[in-house]
Amino acid sequence: xxxxxxxxxxxxxxxxxxxxxxxxxxxxxxxxxxxxxxxxxxxxxxxxxxxxxxxxxxxxxxxxxxxxxxxxxxxxxxxxxxxxxxxxxxxxxxxxxxxxxxxxxxxxxxxxxxxxxxxxxxxxxxxxxxxxxxxxxxxxxxxxxxxxxxxxxxxxxxxxxxxxxxxxxxxxxxxxxxxxxxxxxxxxxxxxxxxxxx
Numbered sequence: 001x002x003x004x005x006x007x008x009x010x011x012x013x014x015x016x017x018x019x020x021x022x023x024x025x026x027x028x029x030x031x032x033x034x035x036x037x038x039x040x041x042x043x044x045x046x047x048x049x050x051x052x053x054x055x056x057x058x059x060x061x062x063x064x065x066x067x068x069x070x071x072x073x074x075x076x077x078x079x080x081x082x083x084x085x086x087x088x089x090x091x092x093x094x095x096x097x098x099x100x101x102x103x104x105x106x107x108x109x110x111x112x113x114x115x116x117x118x119x120x121x122x123x124x125x126x127x128x129x130x131x132x133x134x135x136x137x138x139x140x141x142x143x144x145x146x147x148x149x150x151x152x153x154x155x156x157x158x159x160x161x162x163x164x165x166x167x168x169x170x171x172x173x174x175x176x177x178x179x180x181x182x183x184x185x186x187x188x189x190x191x192x193x194x195x196x197x198x
Contacts, residue, residue, distance in 0.1 A: 003031050011036055056185040058084045064097035072097045074189040079182040092176045092184070098162065099169055100189050105156035108186045113151060122147055156186060 003026045011022040011033065022040070029036035059077035076093040083089050099105075107113050125131070125143045134142060152158040157170040164172070177184050 003027055007031070007033050007036075011040065055079065056183045059185075059187070060084055060090060060093050062090070062093035062097045064094060064101050066098075066101045069194045070101045071192045072100045072189060074100060075187040077185045077187050078180065083180050083182045086180065088176070089180060089184075092173070095163065095172070096156075096169070096186055097189075099159065100156065100191050102162045103153075103156075103159050104191060104193075105159060105189075106154040107151075108156050108189065110151065110155055110158070113155070118147070118151075121150055125150075156189075 003023065007026055008022045011026060022036075025036040025040050026033070029039060056077040056079050058079060058081045059075065061073060061075050063071065063073045065071045074093065074097045076089075076096055078084050078089060122143060125146050126139065131139050131142060157168065157173070159169050161167050161169050161172045173184055173186070
């Protein structure tokens with residue numbers, strides 16, 4: 001397969017890399033656009049993971065109101081004011097606010113789950129009758145799986161992304177880290193529902 005300038009431009013647009021990198025990826029993939037895109041995604045996500053330790057203190061506070069009944073305010077951080085002003089970053093912040101409105105997470109990340117809450121749920125799961133018949137060494141593994149599943153719906157980053165349920169919110173944020181070239185952190189959020197108090 002040949003490498004066309006249209007494919008190079010399209011790959012550059014989709015991945016946010018330079019023309020040279022896009023051309024190299026297509027050449028390496030023998031002109032197979034899908035293979036080149038997959039390779040660039042893997043490479044981009046690897047870069048995104050490395051950016052995850054960098055300080056993110058710039059950003060935006062975004063809000064979303066659904067049908068006058070559910071309101072969300074979310075703080076999404078990046079590393080620089082330059083990226084904070086980009087439409088792509090603002091769009092991401094708004095998408096996150098919509099996600100919170102739709103899926104009502106309790107925590108942004110697993111690290112935000114209080115240890116006592118995790119211990120409480122684990123104790124409940126360990127005490128279930130269904131586990132009593134299982135061998136001792138299997139119980140811990142089963143409970144860890146159940147614990148992970150229990151909190152997956154409550155942790156924003158682990159939820160299925162509402163605009164594309166083939167990926168998680170974490171995947172979506174990682175893709176934006178790769179595209180924008182900066183660490184992105186969902187710092188905090190608040191969801192208010194009409195007639196429901198905490």
